[in-house]
Amino acid sequence: MKTWQVFRHERMWTTRPLKPRYHVVIVGAGVHGLATAYYLSKLGITDVAVLDKGYLGGGASGRNTAIIRSNYRTPEGVAFYDQSVKLYEGLSREIGYNVLFSQQGHLTLAHSDSAVNGLRVRAEVNQMLGVDSRIIYPEEIKRLVPALDVTDRPRYPIQAALLHPPGGIIRHDAVVWGYARGADRAGVGIHPFTEVTRVTRENGRVTGVETSRGVVKADWVVNTTAGWASTVAAMGGVRLPITTHPLQALVTEPLKPFLDKVIVSSNLHVYVNQTDRGELVIGSEIDPYTSYSNRSTLQFLESSARHTLELFPCLKEVRVLRQWAGICDMTPDFSPIIGEVPGVKGFVMDVGWGTYGFKAGPIAGKMVAELIATNQPPPLIQPFGLERFLTGRLVGEKAAAAVSH
Numbered sequence: 001m002k003t004w005q006v007f008r009h010e011r012m013w014t015t016r017p018l019k020p021r022y023h024v025v026i027v028g029a030g031v032h033g034l035a036t037a038y039y040l041s042k043l044g045i046t047d048v049a050v051l052d053k054g055y056l057g058g059g060a061s062g063r064n065t066a067i068i069r070s071n072y073r074t075p076e077g078v079a080f081y082d083q084s085v086k087l088y089e090g091l092s093r094e095i096g097y098n099v100l101f102s103q104q105g106h107l108t109l110a111h112s113d114s115a116v117n118g119l120r121v122r123a124e125v126n127q128m129l130g131v132d133s134r135i136i137y138p139e140e141i142k143r144l145v146p147a148l149d150v151t152d153r154p155r156y157p158i159q160a161a162l163l164h165p166p167g168g169i170i171r172h173d174a175v176v177w178g179y180a181r182g183a184d185r186a187g188v189g190i191h192p193f194t195e196v197t198r199v200t201r202e203n204g205r206v207t208g209v210e211t212s213r214g215v216v217k218a219d220w221v222v223n224t225t226a227g228w229a230s231t232v233a234a235m236g237g238v239r240l241p242i243t244t245h246p247l248q249a250l251v252t253e254p255l256k257p258f259l260d261k262v263i264v265s266s267n268l269h270v271y272v273n274q275t276d277r278g279e280l281v282i283g284s285e286i287d288p289y290t291s292y293s294n295r296s297t298l299q300f301l302e303s304s305a306r307h308t309l310e311l312f313p314c315l316k317e318v319r320v321l322r323q324w325a326g327i328c329d330m331t332p333d334f335s336p337i338i339g340e341v342p343g344v345k346g347f348v349m350d351v352g353w354g355t356y357g358f359k360a361g362p363i364a365g366k367m368v369a370e371l372i373a374t375n376q377p378p379p380l381i382q383p384f385g386l387e388r389f390l391t392g393r394l395v396g397e398k399a400a401a402a403v404s405h
């Protein structure tokens with residue numbers, strides 16, 4: 001029976017011995033890895049280990065700005081993220097743990113004619129696929145978000161916005177813990193502080209991993225890491241077309257609640273939302289250089305503060321509490337790589353999520369679980385195979401990035 005009440009003294013997951021062999025080894029204990037383990041267990045596959053070199057949710061799952069949406073640009077992307085939003089909508093009930101999903105609505109602002117055209121295309125694609133999304137103009141924008149400056153005063157006045165009512169924010173740690181608890185209860189082994197150092201192969205198939213705690217054999221190895229996707233793939237001799245960039249964010253002191261929409265400006269390269277505690281979470285585009293650094297920079301602080309103040313001049317006295325950075329694996333077409341590596345049976349990638357990874361976690365996990373259970377890639381992930389970089393069938397999703405990179 002599902003219960004909403006989780007007592008504070010209750011352990012969310014248990015410590016089990018690391019076995020020398022599993023049916024499935026998942027590398028990365030973030031939302032993708034733990035969701036995969038959870039959905040595998042629902043399909044009756046519980047001989048599964050989730051390994052992470054750090055603690056659960058300590059990578060990109062704990063460093064994102066927790067925005068959920070499905071207002072993408074390509075039919076392949078919209079269909080995929082729509083399923084993820086639907087899973088998020090039912091997730092608290094499904095896993096019996098409140099993930100605080102606030103579907104407050106998501107607004108992408110356009111400040112130029114070409115940006116408005118881009119939003120029109122997205123609105124059309126969204127509507128054709130049944131995703132709630134439409135263009136609105138300054139009068140309605142002002143009604144929805146009274147604090148936004150929709151006058152001619154800013155350098156780039158707001159011309160229109162894409163309103164996406166199902167979008168919102170979520171408690172990202174709770175999602176990670178909830179999936180971990182669900183997988184653990186089904187018997188999955190969750191092993192933090194277990195670093196994978198090599199992925200082993202023989203005769204065209206994966207045979208397991210070497211770790212800081214010894215060799216673990218497996219029929220399937222799933223790479224669900226973010227920030228280290230190409231490193232882990234290379235441990236198994238697979239080269240990915242990925243570049244890795246920092247993505248920075250900041251949080252302000254708590255304010256009286258005044259903002260109940262996620263605001264994104266693709267022209268000003270900034271996005272803003274207000275948490276239940278009143279803090280503003282503010283983010284920007286990826287840093288323009290490749291790096292594995294988690295350091296924050298003054299340049300990011302200055303530019304995101306400047307751009308936020310163009311949108312919300314009322315915030316000029318607000319203090320910043322802290323900054324952080326996450327690491328994003330970017331593919332050439334801004335779409336993920338998900339599926340079995342051609343020519344390496346059993347080696348599965350669920351990587352290259354760029355700045356979209358957290359919002360995709362539930363459906364990516366469900367699809368990878370189905371791939372393993374049936375030995376067939378489900379239709380929803382077929383467009384996102386690694387082979388598209390050889391065949392040229394790219395899924396160009398850059399136009400739907402939260403900010404244009």
Ligand code: PYC
Pocket residue numbers: 065067069271283355356400401402
């Ligand atoms: O794609 O919505 C998004 C997003 C928000 C922050 C980074 N990416």
